[in-house]
Amino acid sequence: MQHFSNHIDILIEQFAKLPGIGRKTAQRLAFHVINLSQEEVQELADAVVNAKENIMYCQQCCNIADSSLCSICGNPSRDSAIICVVEDPRDVAALERSREYRGKYHVLHGTISPMDSITPDMLKIKELIKRLADTELQEVILATNPTIDGEATAMYIARLIKPFGIKVTRIAHGLPVGGDIEYADDVTISKALEGRREL
Ligand SMILES: [Zn+2]
Incomplete structure (x- = not known):
């Protein structure tokens, strides 16, 4: 059932898929996002995409890393x-x-x-x-x-x-x-x- 604009409903839907986020919180987050400035929204979107694209796994310990060796494995x-x-x-x-x-x-x-x-x-x-x-x-x-x-x-x-x-x-x-x-x-x-x- 559509209560708001279709665009907001899609955004709420996406937030509601996140772990620990119920329907009400998803709604609150969606409305928070649309009240951000264009620049802030872009920063948020970039952070999500960049994290996904640039995260690597350490070839030694399999921890999340920024390069092929994480900071712990690389620390002598x-x-x-x-x-x-x-x-x-x-x-x-x-x-x-x-x-x-x-x-x-x-x-x-x-x-x-x-x-x-x-x-x-x-x-x-x-x-x-x-x-x-x-x-x-x-x-x-x-x-x-x-x-x-x-x-x-x-x-x-x-x-x-x-x-x-x-x-x-x-x-x-x-x-x-x-x-x-x-x-x-x-x-x-x-x-x-x-x-x-x-x-
Ligand atoms: Zn490591």
Whole structure:
């Protein structure tokens, strides 16, 4: 049912497709956008298109990057002996905020999820296994979220790493079960890292 102009309805429709945006918020955003100046609207549109066109994935850790190597992998002061495996680039951001961790990362871009038909080959697991050949590497920390899928993914990866003779650890359960690393506070993240146990 059309309530406004067709153009606005299309804009509302697009906002409503975004995660966490309900109908009312989509409407509010659409009206906010049409009240912006032409220049501001262009800036917003450019930011969306540029982000999509120019984002790359680090060829080492698969994190989002501006070049073929992300700023963490490219930083010689980061400890190459430890890789912390996370689900999502936002988890890297959360762990970095806590300033506790000085090793490197590996971003899976999801978890194994039979419910959502997400199989191991759809994640960046092959890329992680390739990195195990690095002789400097001593420990892989599995920091997937404490959800059913996150635990299953950690167990799956731990089994793959074992034959390489590299220490595999799982972050402690300081994080609330079902809670996301992304939303955890710095102290909780530090404690979860500190209390990690060997698998
Ligand atoms: Zn990287």
